[in-house]
Amino acid sequence: MIIPIKTRYSNSALGIVMWAVFFGMPALLVNLNPPPPESELAHFHAKILRVSERPPNLVVETDKGERRELRFPTPLYMVFSGKTSFLGLSSEQETRLPGCDAEIYGADVRYLRPSSFRVWKVGCRSAPVSYEQIATKYRSMNHDYGYVPWLGIFFVSLAVVLMFIGDKNRSLK
Numbered sequence: 001m002i003i004p005i006k007t008r009y010s011n012s013a014l015g016i017v018m019w020a021v022f023f024g025m026p027a028l029l030v031n032l033n034p035p036p037p038e039s040e041l042a043h044f045h046a047k048i049l050r051v052s053e054r055p056p057n058l059v060v061e062t063d064k065g066e067r068r069e070l071r072f073p074t075p076l077y078m079v080f081s082g083k084t085s086f087l088g089l090s091s092e093q094e095t096r097l098p099g100c101d102a103e104i105y106g107a108d109v110r111y112l113r114p115s116s117f118r119v120w121k122v123g124c125r126s127a128p129v130s131y132e133q134i135a136t137k138y139r140s141m142n143h144d145y146g147y148v149p150w151l152g153i154f155f156v157s158l159a160v161v162l163m164f165i166g167d168k169n170r171s172l173k
Contacts, residue, residue, distance in 0.1 A: 016157055030075045030142055033110050035135040041105040041120055048124070051097045053085040058097075058119060060104060070104065073118040073138045088137030089129065096127035105131070 046060035046068070056069030072086040089097075103123035108115040122129040 013160070016160070029109070029111060033112075035073070035120065035131075035138055036107040038105075038121070038131045041107055041131070043103050043105040043123075046102060046104050048097050048100045048102055048122075051089070051094050053087055053089070053094075055086075057086050058104070058122075060102075070106070070117065070119050072134060073109075073120065075138075075142050086137070088134055093127040093129055097122065097124055097129075100124040100126055 044062060046062045048058055048060050049067075050059040051057065055071050055074075057072045058070040060068050060070060062068060072088065074086055101124075104119055105121035105123065106117050106119040108117055120134050121131040
């Protein structure tokens, strides 16, 4: 008896679509969001109140008295893995940044709603954090991730095709 493909493989097809949405979309957003050019960064003056490897990475108070919680750029896929720490600051920078009056440079993550501001440079006299330091760390965090979700989609799709061929061969006997 031949089982309709629609009912037999709907769970597998749904699994492929879910894999693409949960892992493929963040990978696509990572590729669409390389470090912005340094000349295009927005900036504002603020006093740094707290620094942490875990989000929010910086808690600042602006000149207007507004308290903001900011993040350094981490790949969006890290949200799914639970590894959202930014380990790109030296221990000296971590201890000297709190209390610093600084220029905070950053940009919104492109193609993400609601918009999310990421810090790409901190201009602090006692512990400057350069654009290149943050951009280099961001690139290294993304280095191995670019193909992983797509490789998973390929293998899940391949498994569905092999199941289909195996069922076809069994039904012909």
